[in-house]
Amino acid sequence: MLRAQVCSNDELSFLMEAHDGLSATIAQRSGFKGLWASGLSIASSLGYRDANEASWTQLVHSVERIVDSTELPVLVDGDGGFGNFNNARLLARKLHQAGAAGVSLEDSCFPKLNSLIGERHPLADIDEFSGRLRAVKDAVADKLVLVARIEALIAGHGLNEAILRAHAYADAGADAILIHSRKSTADEMLSFVTEWRNRLPVVIVPTTYFRTPVSAYRNSRISTVVWANHSMRAAAAAMRHICDSIAAEESVASIESHIAPLSEIFELLKYDELAVAEKQYLQPS
Structure with a gap:
């Protein structure tokens, strides 16, 4: 079900953040068809900062409770995979065993820092991160949807670097591309979408450009919108x-x-x- 939602440009889908069983249950009650197991929200609910302070085992345990609480597919925010290719494929295997439907991995260095905090966001080497993606694909094949999250715009490297990375990650086996931006408008993100031309479906996280009408996403044939932290912030x-x-x-x-x-x-x-x-x-x- 998640593959149909995330990997299609035919209809815009929405994933609602969940960080525990109760928030997942409420999201399902509200009519959402899929969930985003947010790294920020799960860490915050445990009293940790979104800087890889919570371990991958704590993430998997939280995902297991989310999965057990609903019938909805869950896309997990896996940060950068908690290390190199070996850590990433281990995380993917354990998330599959916990019942997750997909994992999003970002091209950040370990330990990561939340994308909306500070100015220092070093990016992983393209070839090294592509190796992480290939390792995950080889480990779980088509059992998990693999979303490659690009932090180039967050790190201030611009559109050309983001497009370069997107092509490399597509070649490495990603099923979809998550392009992240911290701007207050959607212009930067939409420029990427125009240049990318839907080689793979695009996932977005409009936390900072929340005033953009959803019609703009539909017109750009974006695949999926993630409401990434709103239940935790509301709570x-x-x-x-x-x-x-x-x-x-x-x-x-x-x-x-x-x-x-x-x-x-x-x-x-x-x-x-x-x-x-x-x-x-x-x-x-």
Whole structure:
């Protein structure tokens, strides 16, 4: 299912960020057809910075909970693969075993730093990163969708370098190209799409150029839009507001109407199924 969404230019698809089982369940309830297991959001939910502070095993464990919580295909933000070709193919194998449908690998150096932080974003050598992609392809073949994420625009190397890398990564076996930009408008990204001419489907992450109308993506025949961190950010804002209120008022009375009732949590996590199972297995007739 993920391959049909990401690897097609016929219809624009959307992936919603998830960082745990609950956020995945809510995204499915809202009607999303696929999920993005965000490295930033998973690291943040664990109390780590998005700088490879969370280990690849912690990422795989979080993905496993996301996969188990929904029936949706999951594209995993695999950073740069947590090392060289060997680390990348090991990560890919374990993500496949955890039930992921795809992995996105970025051409950054280990340890990476979140693309929207600071100015120092050294890029991996093209041939070395192409080797990482080939190793992943050889390890999992068509079992995982492989998205090659290009950080050339983030690092300030310009359009020509981004196109050069995109061609190399396509030759290395990538199924789609994720072009990333930190500009506040989509111009830089759209210039890449025009020059690239859809040799492979294009995935975008409009975190900073969020004011761009979705029609622009459809007109450019972009394959997939990733809403990459919004559930985590929404949760952080809501928790801060509620904690501040409770701390100031020393009461929960005024905030009760602003938070999800426990019945909604019980419904999301299918407590009713547990009650039925208890009757079947604990008190068999």
